[in-house]
Amino acid sequence: MIPLHSDNRPFRLFYDQFLIPYYVLKYGIDVLFSPNNIATIFPGCKQVLIIQGPLVIRKLRKRYAEQEIPRLQAIFYDFMLPMSVRRVNKIITVSEDIKKWLLKQVEIPPSKVLVIHEGVDLAVFTTSVTKVDLAIDKPYVLFLSTLFRYKNADKAVKAFALAKRRCGIPHKLVIGGRDPDNRVTELRKVTEELGVAAEVQFLGQVPFEQVPFLYKNADLFLYPSTVESFGLPPLEAMACGVPVIGSTRCSIPEIIGDAGLIVDPDNIEELAEAIWKVLTDKKLRENLIKKGYERIKQFSWEKTAKETLKVFEEVYYENIT
Numbered sequence: 097m098i099p100l101h102s103d104n105r106p107f108r109l110f111y112d113q114f115l116i117p118y119y120v121l122k123y124g125i126d127v128l129f130s131p132n133n134i135a136t137i138f139p140g141c142k143q144v145l146i147i148q149g150p151l152v153i154r155k156l157r158k159r160y161a162e163q164e165i166p167r168l169q170a171i172f173y174d175f176m177l178p179m180s181v182r183r184v185n186k187i188i189t190v191s192e193d194i195k196k197w198l199l200k201q202v203e204i205p206p207s208k209v210l211v212i213h214e215g216v217d218l219a220v221f222t223t224s225v226t227k228v229d230l231a232i233d234k235p236y237v238l239f240l241s242t243l244f245r246y247k248n249a250d251k252a253v254k255a256f257a258l259a260k261r262r263c264g265i266p267h268k269l270v271i272g273g274r275d276p277d278n279r280v281t282e283l284r285k286v287t288e289e290l291g292v293a294a295e296v297q298f299l300g301q302v303p304f305e306q307v308p309f310l311y312k313n314a315d316l317f318l319y320p321s322t323v324e325s326f327g328l329p330p331l332e333a334m335a336c337g338v339p340v341i342g343s344t345r346c347s348i349p350e351i352i353g354d355a356g357l358i359v360d361p362d363n364i365e366e367l368a369e370a371i372w373k374v375l376t377d378k379k380l381r382e383n384l385i386k387k388g389y390e391r392i393k394q395f396s397w398e399k400t401a402k403e404t405l406k407v408f409e410e411v412y413y414e415n416i417t
Contacts (some may be wrong), residue, residue: 113136117139126141127144128141129143129408130146131148133177142411143411144185144408145186147188151323178201181202187209187210189209191326218396221311221335222335236315237269239273242273242275245279251362252318252367253283256296259375262368263376265372270310316375317329322345324345331392334388334391334392335388337389339374339380342356343359343361355391356388
């Protein structure tokens with residue numbers, strides 16, 4: 097493994113396209129694994145590319161999140177992605193949905209694209225987590241995600257406020273996650289307009305070791321995101337014994353299956369009703385929690401690793417007589 101700090105995008109481009117071929121030659125690498133959506137165009141060896149960022153796919157981005165990345169970055173992806181997927185030997189996507197969108201955009205053989213789901217670390221995400229010192233009033237509904245616009249934190253707030261007003265639920269809404277675009281300022285205004293400012297708590301970016309505790313003590317996890325390539329948080333919440341409400345978009349139904357309630361993230365009424373149902377229907381809650389425990393058994397990092405290794409081996413032995 098060659099260390100690389102990727103925040104500097106121009107350097108990252110130079111590194112991927114010029115320095116990696118040098119290291120391939122220097123170390124006699126047989127198969128290059130490119131895990132960052134864009135391939136090294138002339139690597140000097142066989143190559144496996146993984147696509148796990150949905151916004152690199154133009155058709156998906158234009159459908160759901162056209163304004164979410166800078167224009168120059170979008171132009172770069174639109175130029176590099178088709179070239180990348182045509183140059184590599186195999187492509188891994190983290191969901192069937194991403195594979196579908198990729199094949200809509202670029203004409204390549206479907207057999208070249210393999211789906212390998214991500215996994216849940218059940219040693220970390222479990223009902224028996226260590227208590228941490230967090231000043232949060234229970235009971236609460238949890239929204240935990242980077243606060244990009246397409247994650248729909250504003251719609252979670254609106255649906256929570258509606259459920260609060262109509263059904264009198266005693267819960268607070270806890271919102272945690274990195275905020276690169278200062279969305280919290282807008283979200284606070286929404287809470288004030290809806291009269292729930294005192295009922296919504298913003299945690300900011302949550303240290304990783306505190307995340308399982310946040311899940312475990314929530315009565316409900318909301319994931320109304322519009323765009324996802326996979327969507328680990330719903331599975332993490334299930335592993336911690338928390339019922340989940342997810343959206344109808346992209347890969348989320350594929351990952352959640354029947355172990356959570358799936359609603360249209362643009363339909364605030366529907367989302368509010370789902371919140372009320374999960375929080376008040378004991379039988380439904382117990383059923384979702386039980387199904388969640390079963391669902392997470394299908395997603396393990398060991399399985400992911402074995403399937404990925406198999407792809408490397410197939411690419412390595414391809415055309416070797």
